[in-house]
Each structure stands twice: as structure tokens, then as C-alpha cells.
Amino acid sequence: MKKKLTTVEFHGTKEQEEKLLAVIAKHEGEKGAMMPILQEAQEIYGYLPIEVQKIIAAKTGVSVEEIFGVASFYSQFKLNPDGKYAISVCLGTACYVKGSGDVLDEISKQLNVPIGSTSADGKYSVEATRCLGACGLAPVMTVNGEVYGKLEKKDVKDILAKYV
């Protein structure tokens, strides 16, 4: 997935930083701990801004370039925060052949949020996601983890109406 550099200002709190330092301390000396550290850091902040990567670099001794290399490689690591309502439409094969591409386009159109980005007010983020493994319910979308299955283009309006 293509990634954009962080576009929002960093508002990390002292508590978040303390939690992050505790996570780094917990993994000290562990082989191959960078992925778990980044995953837990993302749970704390909701995304991985460069400021957070710099803290991890300073504490682990791994260069910030290398950390950025890892963070930007994996699609689960977010360089920008999700919207208040994170909408993901599955573009796995089973969903795609049953028209999930049209559903995704419709959502993007109705919310006026380009695919793969967050609305200016931070309310909605719309993304295409890899196979969710719920192929029996195809096409599938999730809003903040809530799953909607067997979708058609005409269902989009009613679903979005629940998230205002």
C-alpha cells in the first residue's frame, strides 16, 4: 500500500511517552523485538509519527532510518492517524468478484474522501484492506472493527448514516 508521510501535527502526551518507554524497556535484549515494539507503540499513539520513531531510535540504538524503513514497509503501520470512524472495504478476491470495488467507490464518493486518506475534519478514513478472511460474507466492510457483510452499493447510505 502506498503511504503518505505524516501530515498532521504531533500531540503526544507525557503519559503516552512513559508507556512507550516501558514497552521499550520490556523488550530490551530480546532478539528481533522491533516489530513488537512498533506494534505496541502504535497501540499507544494510534499511529507511528516520526517523533515516536525518534524516541524508539534513541532508546534502542537502531537508527531512525532503519525504523522508518520498517514502519513504511508494512501496511499495518500507519504514518497518519485513522479517522474517528475508520472504514475499511475488503478487496480480497472473493469480495472483489462480488463487487466490493463498486462499494468502495460509492463510500468514497458519498463521503467525499479519497480512498486511502482521512477527511479534513478527521472524522472518516476510507481504505481498501487486504482479505479479512470472511470470504463467506463477501463483499465485506468494517467500520471501527464492526463487520458488515453481503454488501451491495445501495446499502452504503444506510450504513454510513449510523456514523455521523
Add this chain to the structure above:
Amino acid sequence: MSEKACGTGVQTSLNDTVFYKTQRRLALRNCGIIDPESIDEYIAMDGYKALGKVLTEMTPDGVIDEILKSGLRGRGGAGFPTGMKWKFASGNRGNVQKYVCCNADEGDPGAFMDRSVLEGDPHAVIEAMAIAAYAIGSDQGYIYVRAEYPIAVKRLQIAIEQAKKYGLLGKNIFGTDFNFDLSIRLGAGAFVCGEETALMTSIEGNRGEPRPRPPFPAIKGLFGKPTILNNVETYANIPQIILNGADWFASIGTEKSKGTKVFALGGKIKNTGLVEVPMGTTLRHIIEEIGGGIPNGKKFKAAQTGGPSGGCIPASHIDTPIDYDNLLAIGSMMGSGGLIVMDEDNCMVDIARFFLDFTVDESCGKCTPCRVGTKRLMEILDKIISGNGEMEDLDRLEELANYIKSASLCGLGQTAPNPVLSTMRYFRDEYIAHIVDKKCPAGVCKKLVRYEIDPEKCIGCGMCAKNCPASTIVRTNYTAPGHKLASMEIKQENCVKCGACMTNCKFNAITKG
């Protein structure tokens, strides 16, 4: 489930239904039967008995021989003999650190059998990994799971804790001097991490890029140490092979592909879900009998197996008995077992583009043939689906596809052109229709679709014009016999091909072609 799947009349058991009758559940035997969060229920189903047997009655080499004899091949895609893999890593036991890994990074879109095993029978995987560790002489294992499967991760964590509490993981298992510990590592959404060397690089905490082989992981794998990596479904078969014997397992399936295979049946099919059948079952049986056929009276067009690495199997090959070698021979592959059924409304050029879009996105960028080659392939496909294709493009596609296959570093690139090659092989006429006639026969490729109003059927109500976002539908001067209003017409130059006119026409006067 449809009526056909249930049959008619009274059913005496679930196993009598058409959906289950001809399935043979080995890898999925406990899924949905036992409580996956209870180790006692697993033990009640002979769980950990195989581990007990190997530790107390068998030598490590004896275990490897048994797996070799069973003919079990890797269920993750390539079909490499599992016993062989173990044998390669078995040298120098006790003197070097070795690792046992489980590939649960089920990235193949449309496949979800590994998720099902992890969520429904996590102890089977843990038991099998301990058996593998004993066979090669390892004391540490890693399970690499996709982060997209939170329930699977949770149940694995519970299962590992329970196994530790029961002394089935940890030190001196079954009172022997065998020690084995297990950790979970979460993937982070990179398809390439399903490739063995990339997965290991990722566990090490780096960008998940593959490494050249040799050295093979059995010699130099995770953290530079001898490592074996097997898929979830492969592991799920191991305890039963140990308990029932290699001959029992080898009696199921075809000559070169033993046992069963789980397929994730999805797409345009009545009964979707996981289907476990003996190797050698025909595609027709899976689709028409177990799957109940294609819904809405549509015609079967193709079945896609092997995900982005596989190909599309046309109706002419529907009677092929499915095993590793037959699928390769018809230009597809087993892959992890995704089986997506497509009907006449799916455009094969569009499907090829869909998979390429996926591989372009997921190519890690390390080697040029894959990074640049897949992108160029997709550009040619884009040219074709937008109506600018020329016949020479077909030769270019084929030539480039073969270069990418032979020159890429890892399995992702080596198989990425398969969807293009297989659709060109079986659906060449569809490519030609896009190039020469500038038409998409299935009506999928938007730029080639043309909506038209039949003036004889149109009653002139104007609903189409009212709903047209491009305001490109106008009234003509022609009134068909028997109608009161003049018919409507679509001015093609401004049409955005949204299809709103067709959806809103109550008189079926609009056609798409």
C-alpha cells in the same frame, strides 16, 4: 445454506448433507467440534497423544522417516515434501541452536483455512510444532500470524499458556529431556512475508524482504540458524500421521499428492465455506455438488486457484482431478487453497489486472524484475482495458511475463505473471475483444462499456435523464408505435458509464455492451 446443500427430507446427521457428505475432514477434524479454548477437550480427542508417542517411543529420525513415508507435501503453496524439509535441517542435533517456525501469515486473498484451524484447533498446531522440534533437534519455535486475525492470535495465546501449565511446552516434556518453547510474532500486513526467507527476516525485526537461496533456511534460516518453516494446515496433519501411521495417510489422495486439501470456496457459488476433500477430487465435484453450483442461473466461467500466484481454470478443465501436479500442468497452482468461482459477469482481463494490482502493491522492491516488471505488465493491461490496446501488446505481455518468472528473486515475483498468462491462455478471445472490437464482453471494464437506449422499448418517462449525473440523456424526436412520449437517447461523448440510467429504467429499455 441452500436447499440443495441440505437435500430434501429429514437429515439424520450433518454429515449426510450434500455439503459434508463427500468431504473428509483431517486438518479440520476438531474445528467446530471442540472448544478451542479448552486444552482438556483437545486432549479428549487424542490431543498430545502423538507428541507423547514420539517422545517416548520414537527416535527423531524415526519421526522424519514416518513423515517422509506419508508423502505429506507443504500446504502453503509450493508443495515441497515436508519430511524432506525436516531431514535437511536434522543434521548436528543438540550442538547448534535451531528453530521451528509456523507460517500463519495467510495473505492469499480468498483463503481462510489457516485462520479456521488456528481459531478452531490451535493445540493441533502447537503439538505438531513440538513434534517437528523433536525431529530436527530444536527447542524454540515461532508462530508468525497475521495481525488481521485477532481471534486466532488470542486463542493461540490461550493455548500456549494452557500447554505450558500442563507441562506440554517448556522443560522436560513428558518426563523426557526434551525442551520446547513457543512465541507468537505478529505480521504487519505484508503479503511477501508469506515467503519463507522474508518471513524470517520479518521475525528478525526488519523489512520483510526475501533473501537469495541457497543457503536454504534448513541450513541458514532465522537468526542465521537452521530453521524449518511449515504452514498451519501442514502442521494440522502431523499428529494424525503419527497416530494413524504413514500408510494410512498415504492411502488417501493421488499418486503424488497424499492426504486431503482444504479449499476456501468463495465467489459466485451457492455454498461458500471451507471444504476439505481428498486430493484428486475434481473441480466439478467441488463446485457443482459441494458448492451447489452458480447462483442466479448464471454460467460457470472460471475458477481461480492459488491467489495472486495462481491462475484461472476454464470450464474445459473442470473435470481435472485436483492435485499439485495437475494444477501446475494447467497453468495454475494449489497455493494455499483459495478457490474463487467466477461467472459470465466477470471479465478475465479485469481479473488479471486485479491480481497484478495486488502484486505491484505487495512487491517488496528488492529485485528489479518484480518491482519494475509487474508495474510494466500492469501498464499494458491498463492500456488494453481503456481501449487503446494493440495486438502486439499480447506478445509484449507474454514476453515480459516470462522474463519476470525466470528472473525474480522469490516466489512472489516468479509467480506474479501467472494470472496474466493463464487468462491469456484460456481467454485470449476476451483480450482480443478488448483490443480489436474495443468491447468488454462481460461489461466490466468501464471505459469500454456503452449504454444504449432501445427506442422501441423506451416509453419516454425520462427517469434515466433525471438520474443521469452527467446530464447527457436527451429526448429524441422519435415516438415508438403505441407510446405517447418520444424516446430518450444517451449522448455518448459525455457519458461517465455509471449505469444509473440502467438501474432506474423500469422498462428494460437500456442495454449495456
